[in-house]
Amino acid sequence: MENAQLINLSRQITLRRQMDVTANNIANLNTSGFKAKRLIFEEYVMPVAEATAFPRGDLKLSYVQDSRTVTNFLAGSIRLTGNELDVAVDGDGWFAVQMEDGTEAFTRNGAFHLNNTGQLVTAEGRPILTEGGPINFTREDGRITIADDGTISTQLGPRGRLRLVAIDQPQNAIAIGNNLVTYETPQPVGKVRVIQGGLEDSNVQGVVEIADMIEITRKYESVTKMLKDTDDLARQAIERLGSSQA
Secondary structure, rough: HHHHHHHHHHHHHHHHHHHHHHHHHHHOOOOOOOEEEEEEEEEEEOOOOHHOOOOOOEEEEEEEEEEEEEOOOOOEEEEOOOOOOEEEEEEOOEEEEEEOOOOOOEOOEEEEEEOOOOEEOOOOOOOOEEEEEOEOOOOOHHOOEEEOOOEEEEEEEEEEEEEEEEOOOOHHHEEEEEOOOOOOOOOOOOOOOOOOOOEOOOOOOOOHHHHHHHHHHHHHHHHHHHHHHHHHHHHHHHHHHHHHHH
């Protein structure tokens, strides 16, 4: 009976983690450039006892284990905002972002703004990289325009070009939070189009996520009931064993 409880408990733990992933997807339904995630499960098999304990071969216990979280990198739809510092990529390109330690991370969230020093940054304040590094603007620059190829111009002329990279094996990209990923070998971007005044919406499908949440809840309740039934059986067995010996 204890083995059955442990198996049910392993399933209950993975369902709880699956609910966390689904809830995070729903929470980021309206986050620009967010990519939905899924939890991958695998079977974990272990013996009941040592081989010398029984004349026959050991039975195997099959537990549930969450192996990893995978990301759906399909592009979301592009929504026009009219904001000159909102930028979307039509294609496989990723914006390059400078991290606090000087390394690069990458994002599809093009909701940029100017900080108090005139530097182009992400919503969290990290510098957006051009091919020449971070870029700053002054009052004299005036209106900022971004061409289809990522070239940034102002009233003073061309100022630089957005650094865009391609991630050819997205399954190897590592999510680090704030809608950012790291990738060891980013490639030069191919044919993409930069859209000024637009944002890529999240690729989360709200109806699918809500349906998944309902299904996970039902499975969790079912496993909880099985745990309770197993506890009841153990309690009844102990009570009967105690009364027969008395």
